[in-house]
Amino acid sequence: xxxxxxxxxxxxxxxxxxxxxxxxxxxxxxxxxxxxxxxxxxxxxxxxxxxxxxxxxxxxxxxxxxxxxxxxxxxxxxxxxxxxxxxxxxxxxxxxxxxxxxxxxxxxxxxxxxxxxxxxxxxxxxxxxxxxxxxxxxxxxxxxxxxxxxxxxxxxxxxxxxxxxxxxxxxxx
Amino acid sequence: xxxxxxxxxxxxxxxxxxxxxxxxxxxxxxxxxxxxxxxxxxxxxxxxxxxxxxxxxxxxxxxxxxxxxxxxxxxxxxxxxxxxxxxxxxxxxxxxxxxxxxxxxxxxxxxxxxxxxxxxxxxx
Numbered sequence: 001x002x003x004x005x006x007x008x009x010x011x012x013x014x015x016x017x018x019x020x021x022x023x024x025x026x027x028x029x030x031x032x033x034x035x036x037x038x039x040x041x042x043x044x045x046x047x048x049x050x051x052x053x054x055x056x057x058x059x060x061x062x063x064x065x066x067x068x069x070x071x072x073x074x075x076x077x078x079x080x081x082x083x084x085x086x087x088x089x090x091x092x093x094x095x096x097x098x099x100x101x102x103x104x105x106x107x108x109x110x111x112x113x114x115x116x117x118x119x120x121x122x123x124x125x126x127x128x129x130x131x132x133x134x135x136x137x138x139x140x141x142x143x144x145x146x147x148x149x150x151x152x153x154x155x156x157x158x159x160x161x162x163x164x165x166x167x168x169x170x171x172x173x
Numbered sequence: 174x175x176x177x178x179x180x181x182x183x184x185x186x187x188x189x190x191x192x193x194x195x196x197x198x199x200x201x202x203x204x205x206x207x208x209x210x211x212x213x214x215x216x217x218x219x220x221x222x223x224x225x226x227x228x229x230x231x232x233x234x235x236x237x238x239x240x241x242x243x244x245x246x247x248x249x250x251x252x253x254x255x256x257x258x259x260x261x262x263x264x265x266x267x268x269x270x271x272x273x274x275x276x277x278x279x280x281x282x283x284x285x286x287x288x289x290x291x292x293x294x295x296x297x
Contacts, residue, residue: 005286006283006286006287009279009282009283009286010283013279013283031209031255033251033252033253035253036251039250103222128226128229129222129226129229130226130229130230130233132226133227133230133251134251135251136251136252138209138210139210139223
């Protein structure tokens with residue numbers, strides 16, 4: 001039997017196109033940085049929101065785990081997640097919570113912490129948002145769970161909820 | 174006096190040329206960075222908050238003397254390879270880079286075979 005290379009080639013091309021379409025159309029195309037775990041955080045240094053001191057990466061070495069939470073007073077979902085941060089601060093012994101106030105007015109941020117309680121051991125200020133780029137932040141609220149060795153264990157995009165709260169407790173206890 | 178005017182004019186021209194080159198360099202990077210919160214836009218085309226902040230960071234990196242690749246490397250380490258429109262050639266994306274050439278070659282072979290077949294038929 002004579003093999004027609006042209007037919008095989010045409011068939012392969014059509015099959016390839018169909019496979020590409022099938023995979024592409026069934027794939028989740030919304031990109032996020034959740035998969036970027038296992039990376040090491042760079043050293044950082046930012047002004048403190050609460051006083052004239054500096055908040056630097058040394059703070060990560062003071063506890064077994066650190067949850068870095070990016071928030072702002074103008075961000076409504078941040079208000080919703082705040083109760084979970086307060087609960088985590090009370091219930092997890094190995095977890096240190098550090099806040100990064102993102103593109104906010106100092107007075108508004110302080111008012112926010114007064115009204116909704118302050119679950120953070122330190123609060124850094126990122127006025128222009130440039131420091132947050134070094135953490136791979138592209139919207140707030142976002143939270144990054146890191147260990148003592150600065151390795152990212154988990155990234156939480158969007159507000160923390162009951163499911164994430166339980167997961168953080170499991171991971172850190 | 175004439176010499177002074179010439180020197181001044183030359184320095185002004187060179188400054189303008191330098192700033193145009195810098196702007197072009199900056200724009201090339203902006204165009205290759207994807208705005209992660211937008212739909213199919215580079216940060217050059219977007220005025221979103223994210224795009225504005227990334228632009229500030231890129232400007233800082235340029236001022237620090239970082240080259241294009243170093244800037245991409247920094248952003249890829251923070252946001253993943255998706256942030257650049259033109260990904261680096263790696264083992265994992267080898268097919269992506271060379272598929273157009275392979276497709277062109279296969280297409281060429283296909284067309285050539287069809288022509289040869291047609292010619293043979295005509296001769297018969």
